[in-house]
Amino acid sequence: MNDDLSRLIADIDAMRMNRRRFMGTAAAAGAAAAMGGTMMSATAASAEEPKKGGIFRMGWGGGESTDTLDPGLADSPVPFVVNRQWGDTIVNVTADGQIEPRLAESMTSNADGTEWRFMIRQGVKFHDGTDMTIDDVVATFKRHSDENSKSGAFGIMQGISGIAADGNEVVFTLSTGNADLPYLLSDYHLVVQPKGGVDNPNAAIGTGTWKLVTAEPGVRYTFEKNPADWDATRGHYDGVELIVINDNTARTSALQSGQVDIINRVDPKVAKLLAKMPGVVVENVSGRGHYVFIMHTDTAPFDNNDLRLALKYAINRQELVDKILDGYGGVGNDTPINAAYPLYTAVAQREFDTAKAAEHYKKSGHDGTPIVLIVADTAFPGAVDAAALFQQSAAAAGIPLEIQRVPDDGYWSDVWNVKPFCASYWGGRPVQDQMWSTAYLSTADWNDTKYKNPELDAMILAARSETDVAKRTDLYLKIAQVVHDDGGTICPMFNDFIDAKSDKIAGYMKDPNFEAMGGWASAKTWFA
Amino acid sequence: MSVHPILKLVAQRIALGLLLLLAVSVLIFAATQILPGDVAQSILGQSATPETLANLREELGLNVPPVTRYFNWLFGVLQGDLGTALSNGQDIASSMGKRLGNTLFLAGCAAIIAVPLAIILGLIAVRYRNRWPDKAISTVTLATISVPEFLVGYIAVYFLSVQFRLLPSLASVNDGMTLGERLYAMSLPILVLVLAVLGHMMRMTRAAILNVLESAYVETAELKGLPPFRVIARHALPNAIAPVVNVVMLNMAYLVVGVVVVEVVFVYPGMGQYLVDHVAKRDVPVVQACGLVFAAIYIGLNIAADVISILANPRLRHPK
Numbered sequence A: 001m002n003d004d005l006s007r008l009i010a011d012i013d014a015m016r017m018n019r020r021r022f023m024g025t026a027a028a029a030g031a032a033a034a035m036g037g038t039m040m041s042a043t044a045a046s047a048e049e050p051k052k053g054g055i056f057r058m059g060w061g062g063g064e065s066t067d068t069l070d071p072g073l074a075d076s077p078v079p080f081v082v083n084r085q086w087g088d089t090i091v092n093v094t095a096d097g098q099i100e101p102r103l104a105e106s107m108t109s110n111a112d113g114t115e116w117r118f119m120i121r122q123g124v125k126f127h128d129g130t131d132m133t134i135d136d137v138v139a140t141f142k143r144h145s146d147e148n149s150k151s152g153a154f155g156i157m158q159g160i161s162g163i164a165a166d167g168n169e170v171v172f173t174l175s176t177g178n179a180d181l182p183y184l185l186s187d188y189h190l191v192v193q194p195k196g197g198v199d200n201p202n203a204a205i206g207t208g209t210w211k212l213v214t215a216e217p218g219v220r221y222t223f224e225k226n227p228a229d230w231d232a233t234r235g236h237y238d239g240v241e242l243i244v245i246n247d248n249t250a251r252t253s254a255l256q257s258g259q260v261d262i263i264n265r266v267d268p269k270v271a272k273l274l275a276k277m278p279g280v281v282v283e284n285v286s287g288r289g290h291y292v293f294i295m296h297t298d299t300a301p302f303d304n305n306d307l308r309l310a311l312k313y314a315i316n317r318q319e320l321v322d323k324i325l326d327g328y329g330g331v332g333n334d335t336p337i338n339a340a341y342p343l344y345t346a347v348a349q350r351e352f353d354t355a356k357a358a359e360h361y362k363k364s365g366h367d368g369t370p371i372v373l374i375v376a377d378t379a380f381p382g383a384v385d386a387a388a389l390f391q392q393s394a395a396a397a398g399i400p401l402e403i404q405r406v407p408d409d410g411y412w413s414d415v416w417n418v419k420p421f422c423a424s425y426w427g428g429r430p431v432q433d434q435m436w437s438t439a440y441l442s443t444a445d446w447n448d449t450k451y452k453n454p455e456l457d458a459m460i461l462a463a464r465s466e467t468d469v470a471k472r473t474d475l476y477l478k479i480a481q482v483v484h485d486d487g488g489t490i491c492p493m494f495n496d497f498i499d500a501k502s503d504k505i506a507g508y509m510k511d512p513n514f515e516a517m518g519g520w521a522s523a524k525t526w527f528a
Numbered sequence B: 001m002s003v004h005p006i007l008k009l010v011a012q013r014i015a016l017g018l019l020l021l022l023a024v025s026v027l028i029f030a031a032t033q034i035l036p037g038d039v040a041q042s043i044l045g046q047s048a049t050p051e052t053l054a055n056l057r058e059e060l061g062l063n064v065p066p067v068t069r070y071f072n073w074l075f076g077v078l079q080g081d082l083g084t085a086l087s088n089g090q091d092i093a094s095s096m097g098k099r100l101g102n103t104l105f106l107a108g109c110a111a112i113i114a115v116p117l118a119i120i121l122g123l124i125a126v127r128y129r130n131r132w133p134d135k136a137i138s139t140v141t142l143a144t145i146s147v148p149e150f151l152v153g154y155i156a157v158y159f160l161s162v163q164f165r166l167l168p169s170l171a172s173v174n175d176g177m178t179l180g181e182r183l184y185a186m187s188l189p190i191l192v193l194v195l196a197v198l199g200h201m202m203r204m205t206r207a208a209i210l211n212v213l214e215s216a217y218v219e220t221a222e223l224k225g226l227p228p229f230r231v232i233a234r235h236a237l238p239n240a241i242a243p244v245v246n247v248v249m250l251n252m253a254y255l256v257v258g259v260v261v262v263e264v265v266f267v268y269p270g271m272g273q274y275l276v277d278h279v280a281k282r283d284v285p286v287v288q289a290c291g292l293v294f295a296a297i298y299i300g301l302n303i304a305a306d307v308i309s310i311l312a313n314p315r316l317r318h319p320k
Helices: A002-013 A019-028 A032-044 A077-086 A134-145 A181-185 A248-256 A268-275 A305-313 A317-324 A354-364 A383-396 A432-439 A454-465 A469-486 B005-034 B039-047 B050-060 B066-078 B092-127 B132-146 B149-163 B179-185 B187-213 B216-223 B228-257 B260-266 B271-280 B284-312
Strands: A055-060 A091-093 A099-101 A104-109 A115-120 A160-166 A169-174 A210-216 A220-225 A239-244 A280-295 A329-331 A371-375 A401-405 A421-426 A489-502
Touching (some): A077 A210, A077 A220, A099 A104, A134 A160, A134 A169, A169 A181, A248 A268, A248 A489, A248 B149, A280 A305, A305 A354, A317 A329, A317 A383, A354 A383, A371 A383, A383 A401, A432 A454, A432 A469, B005 B066, B005 B284, B039 B050, B092 B132, B092 B187, B092 B228, B092 B271, B149 B260, B179 B187, B216 B228, B228 B271, B228 B284, B260 B271, B271 B284
Parallel strands (some): A055 A239, A371 A401
Antiparallel strands (some): A091 A099, A104 A115, A115 A169, A160 A169, A210 A220, A220 A239, A280 A489, A329 A489
């Protein structure tokens, strides 16, 4: 009994239980009379009590009729947030960048980070009433790392050489140590499904707060409360309705006219106006997503670092933040990392400097033919306008830029990662290693600047398995400095996630991981 | 000859229409092949790697030569099987059927209001031609047809939904709704579509009737003392039906196939957005199916227009 009680106390400390569940379980342990009073005063003081009931209506941009329910294929805002409704990952990254155990209760690793063990939570039920077992968890990770897999998490599962069950622990063996493995496993594609979702990846049966009722891709999804939710601290509404609204104006007016309670992707150009409307609250949070102009460092004329530096000095970053993001964002510094990442150290900020740009341009010996920058609206919101501003500031330094505007359709298959100079965006990653490994390793598929530097590769791999935090921080600074000085990325700005919600919604907290409180808004908020 | 000439004509038109549909399907298939990228690349998007692309192409059967794929598809369609969407594995007939139902319902509601209204306004304009009612009707309908629909839509949303909260800005319809709820949700898109097609039909009615009013028998009718509105409605309108029907059918076809912008503005789950999404994903079977349906509707409405024009003309109805 003492063991039971101490576990309950630990649970309360971890805020995993609400009062009612504590009462029930503690009574069962026969200790309510003795311990109840002190425990309850501790929880009651913690926050205002969430109210129950109502249907939470979300107006979401970024969904299509062609979307699936397979979490492995989620690559846009609507599938992402739909999976967040019905599914859980084994761990999650909190708003302040810490690892929070979810379907795993705890985790341990060996000294060099080559073996990781995650203790799986017991007594969790899937929506179909079956128990979640260690086999389901192992099968999930195996499905996403299978060589025939088309999962979006396939890339990040590559470093894992073995996935096995050991009692109630899932054991990951890595070929090279990785101190960040829990961050990788928090990836939103890695939703635990019955039997790993091998038989039916689109079943949308998970352990989440909400059970899927109807799914009309590109139109509407509805959910009802999961009565057997393992996490009693979340899920205050009776249900969730998600309406796909891709048009910015339609989404904004749906919120203004009270037809939805929260919207994502508020256009920065209207965010300030929207914030003045009665009944509407704009919530912006600086994230890790950034907008880039990328040069292929293996293709002329961008194989010349003086030309790359000339272009980097010829862009007015502050002007872009002010005019393209209307201030809802941060100034970039030609690396993909900002202060939202753990272990961040700032590299000296590169300023807009026409004299230096002209000097490097002259030194590069470029023949003065126009440098073609390919851009489409889909590259990032405001990309075409940003390119025009870049063209003007470059002209001031005597660098001729020619903007080639192309259709959105086919941009990600035929221009991005194919043409030598284009506009693009990155959504950011929870940790530095993942960002560097995804886009700056010589061998990475998405090395979209074709930057190949063996020294940089060695530093990225060394930082990955370095367990000394000071040394690791130092390595990341050096990596950032190399890319800042020599890389092919021109990063003018980091964009904010901008949600807008009705002032009737309480409990909203900013989360830099993703929009809508990391995707968990429906589970953690309530009607005031 | 026992076959009535009109039946024969209809049969001929339908046969021609089927041939046209076959040609359309070839064209659409060829066009989707020319588009850059394929469905596998579109599904995986920015997260595509060579391995995942190869896996997906194999799974979707994209490694089969295009001509073979086309004939496989055609064979399926002839048996009534439209196949499944490559991008999300849904049955095309059922997912498209729902969208098509929505589109036809919206088009139908708009047409039920717009067609009689346009003809009545046309008659009024003729009756008071060159006086203030005619000028007012012409100016207003010209204005609504000239302003792009999405702008009319946004203006309607701003005033009717956001400012006064009279009508919903989202025309989000679903199966659980009663007819009344559905019509209420759709009120703004219906309004915008009526405004968009009214002008064209009204002006054609006016022009066609004015043309007939020049003829001798109208003069006779006037001389025998019939009231002006009766002359127009009884003597001029029946003889102006052929051109009016043509314009009405054109506008009805437009209501079905040309309203994607209105669907986007009001988030109405119709065919337009469905087709655009699948073109963007290079989901050829769905694009083919949508193309066929749209082409069939166009051809069908045109056949109907021709037949009605013939029926309206006694000389064609009773050939010597």
